Amino acid sequence: MVDLPSSQMAVQDQDSPIRGDILEAILSHAPLTDVVPATHVSKAWRRAVISSPPLLNRLEPWLLLHHTRNNTTATATTTHAYDSRSHLWIETKLHPPSVDCNSNTTVLRSSHSNLLYTLSPSKLSFSFDPLHLTWHHADGPTVWRANPVVALVGRRLVVAGGGCDFDDDQLAVEAYDIDSRVWTTLESMPAGLKDSASSTWLSTAVFHNRILFVTEKQSGVTHAFDPEINVWCGPYDLRPDPSVFSVTITCFDDRLIAVGLIGEAENVEGVRVWGVKNCASFECELIGEMPSALVEKLRSGSYWVSSVGVCMAGNVLYIYNQATVEEIFTCEFVGNGGGCRWESVRNVRSAMERVVFTSSEVGIGEVHKGLAAETRRFTAELTQVDK
Numbered sequence: 001m002v003d004l005p006s007s008q009m010a011v012q013d014q015d016s017p018i019r020g021d022i023l024e025a026i027l028s029h030a031p032l033t034d035v036v037p038a039t040h041v042s043k044a045w046r047r048a049v050i051s052s053p054p055l056l057n058r059l060e061p062w063l064l065l066h067h068t069r070n071n072t073t074a075t076a077t078t079t080h081a082y083d084s085r086s087h088l089w090i091e092t093k094l095h096p097p098s099v100d101c102n103s104n105t106t107v108l109r110s111s112h113s114n115l116l117y118t119l120s121p122s123k124l125s126f127s128f129d130p131l132h133l134t135w136h137h138a139d140g141p142t143v144w145r146a147n148p149v150v151a152l153v154g155r156r157l158v159v160a161g162g163g164c165d166f167d168d169d170q171l172a173v174e175a176y177d178i179d180s181r182v183w184t185t186l187e188s189m190p191a192g193l194k195d196s197a198s199s200t201w202l203s204t205a206v207f208h209n210r211i212l213f214v215t216e217k218q219s220g221v222t223h224a225f226d227p228e229i230n231v232w233c234g235p236y237d238l239r240p241d242p243s244v245f246s247v248t249i250t251c252f253d254d255r256l257i258a259v260g261l262i263g264e265a266e267n268v269e270g271v272r273v274w275g276v277k278n279c280a281s282f283e284c285e286l287i288g289e290m291p292s293a294l295v296e297k298l299r300s301g302s303y304w305v306s307s308v309g310v311c312m313a314g315n316v317l318y319i320y321n322q323a324t325v326e327e328i329f330t331c332e333f334v335g336n337g338g339g340c341r342w343e344s345v346r347n348v349r350s351a352m353e354r355v356v357f358t359s360s361e362v363g364i365g366e367v368h369k370g371l372a373a374e375t376r377r378f379t380a381e382l383t384q385v386d387k
Contacts, residue, residue: 028052032363056363060083062313065080066079067079067349082328083362091348091379112151112205112206113250113311115127125137125138138181138183140174140183141176141183148163149202156178158173159173160173161198170197192223201218202217205250205251208254212224222249240258243263244262245261257276258273259308261307270290272290273287288342309321313359313361314361326347330343
């Protein structure tokens with residue numbers, strides 16, 4: 001275990017005897033949480049980092065696992081970050097926004113990979129930077145909701161559906177402008193989503209930072225929303241194969257990605273990943289299929305798997321059983337039609353504890369800010385990864 005306190009190591013005056021390409025090669029294999037403190041070892045080590053574009057521009061796909069404990073005075077969240085390239089779990093302490101811990105409406109939630117938020121009848125707090133060091137706070141929205149769809153589309157935070165008051169539209173959509181800090185009422189969700197207008201039944205993805213896609217997990221029925229022009233489109237059929245009983249969506253580069261469960265909830269026979277060729281015909285092509293040994297792990301510890309959660313960071317897709325998160329599965333997209341490379345890692349927390357996931361591409365700049373934050377402390381430990 002390598003303990004990396006925010007104070008870091010003292011700067012040495014003498015250069016390291018390891019220099020040049022050799023030192024750069026050594027640092028290129030170290031996790032980012034070691035590279036940043038290494039800049040304080042000596043002048044040579046610092047030069048090796050700041051003069052190397054591959055090190056400065058290096059991004060690692062991290063899956064962040066947020067575990068919240070409630071007490072009477074504060075909400076403290078422990079965050080573990082998993083880097084699928086260095087096979088490290090990295091623990092840090094995160095202090096989310098102040099919330100009423102006695103209310104069950106202010107639990108920490110996540111949406112479409114990197115949006116973390118809490119929502120109460122009077123307040124919305126959210127964060128979308130890679131390590132969630134910055135939080136935004138807003139009064140509202142005006143409609144009280146239970147488990148709405150929440151998504152960051154450009155500079156607007158869209159809150160849709162989930163209306164739980166008889167006097168309110170259950171399909172109501174509001175958007176909070178981050179720059180002007182003003183709420184705007186937008187076109188309600190399509191009527192066909194009335195019975196499923198909740199984050200429980202819908203999967204979301206934001207395409208090109210402009211279009212919000214919402215997909216009914218069970219049916220694959222998909223709608224698209226452009227908050228800039230305030231228009232909903234659809235429905236579209238996003239069921240790549242008749243044997244698919246649950247669909248979860250995300251985005252990779254310029255493509256919509258569909259993760260489908262094959263078989264039935266009581267007996268999942270397979271997990272496949274498709275790419276949507278274009279968002280007009282919704283024609284899909286198969287990218288990869290989870291190995292049977294990993295499918296067995298996905299089923300283990302649960303009587304049924306009704307759907308999976310997904311997060312995307314860089315070219316790594318993280319998949320997990322939302323009912324009991326014992327294993328986390330990584331699907332690394334290999335370029336030029338090379339398919340997928342699959343692995344799995346054990347959840348660093350107890351599978352019985354409530355956890356929330358986000359994912360991000362993290363670079364030296366983000367890790368440096370994290371190490372500099374007074375409330376942060378990183379601890380890296382090697383985990384066993386099944387291949």
